[in-house]
Amino acid sequence: MEKRSLAGKQELGAIGLGAMGMSDLYGTADRAESIKTIHAALDAGINIIDTGDFYGSGANELLIGEAVRDRRDDAFIAVKFGALRSPDGGWVGIDTRPAALKNFLAMTLKRLGVDHIDLYQPARIDPNVPIEETVGAIQEMVQAGYVRHIGLSEAGSETIRRAHATAPISAVQTEYSLFSRTVEDDILPTLRELGISLSAYGVLSRGLLSGKWTAERTLAPGDFRGRAPRFTGDALQHNLKLVEGLKAFAGEKGVSVASLALKWVLAQGDDIFPLFGARRTDQLADAFASMTFDLTQDDLKKIEALIPRDAVSGTRYASYEMGMLDSERGR
Ligand SMILES: NC(=O)c1ccc[n+]([C@@H]2O[C@H](COP(=O)([O-])OP(=O)(O)OC[C@H]3O[C@@H](n4cnc5c(N)ncnc54)[C@H](OP(=O)(O)O)[C@@H]3O)[C@@H](O)[C@H]2O)c1
Secondary structure: OOEEEEOOOEEEEOOEEEOHHHOOOOOOOOHHHHHHHHHHHHHOOOOEEEEEOOOOOOHHHHHHHHHHOOOHHHOEEEEEEOEEEOOOOOEEEEOOOHHHHHHHHHHHHHHHOOOOEEEEEEOOOOOOOOHHHHHHHHHHHHHOOOEEEEEEEOOOHHHHHHHHHHOOEEEEEEEOEOOEOHHHOOHHHHHHHHOOEEEEEOOOHHHHHHOOOOOOOOOOOOOHHHHOHHHOHHHHHHHHHHHHHHHHHHHHHOOOHHHHHHHHHHOOOOOEEEEEOOOOHHHHHHHHHOOOOOOOHHHHHHHHHHOOOOOOOOOOOOHHHHOOOHHHOOO
């Protein structure tokens, strides 16, 4: 596994494993296979395991805690906090007040069975709490030894600057893929100016950019993709046509569409850590395969001609969720 530097502070495997789908949002997953997938990732030199305390309302942390019990030092555990869930799984708000985050962190440490979190990040920017207060409280937790690095998620440039002026930010997590490129406008340049790494999620556009998605696929109740604009109606047909073009190019290269989509993100800069949302070992194999080939400048041009920057149809979230993204403010 290629290594990359997290904000110049720590060397980590270039690809991270996103564990969300093992407990939430994408229908049911097999627990034993999920743990096997985490072990296979760690064996191959992946370090970052990305979760949120609200994924499965703690279930995802319990799963990861079990998987890393005997190999804590191999894993770099990245936790998002602040999203509030009701017992039926509904999304009921965001809370990143200092007292709330210390409480969330205490429970996260217990569920994971660890004494520190490697990267701790508010899942969304809380409109009711100045970012300085949230980041200041995480910095207190860094000083107390419970957290190693501070991160943000879906933050816009102005918030990133304010946060970084309060305490050093190591990574910002945002969606980035051939289908989601607005981060290139100002967020990525801001991160590069400040020396902060990008943790890129949704590199397969949640499965759409895998070459295996079909319009016929039936989704379990509660699967996020059943209400995601890019996965429904005419937008889905349009987006699958775009993927067909990529499939032909992947065939010429002798690689899978998923490996190619991941490799495209890896090729956008060595300050980027793409998270790969595999929940089975066979899916993870495509992440490992992305380490076995290179993309030339000519390849990158061909890929971007097949999927031009704004070619995707549909926003990445439904409109009420888009409204919660500080990263999309003013667009
Ligand atoms: N900060 C945020 O707001 C935010 C939001 C979302 C996610 N995240 C983080 O980012 C991580 C990754 O995000 P994501 O899971 O949405 O991204 P993703 O990697 O774009 O999509 C993952 C989905 O793609 C499918 N897939 C994975 N590997 C595949 C393969 N080799 N071939 C075909 N299909 C494959 C799987 O769907 P099926 O198994 O259903 O086929 C999987 O659930 C998450 O786990 C989470 O930790 C953060």
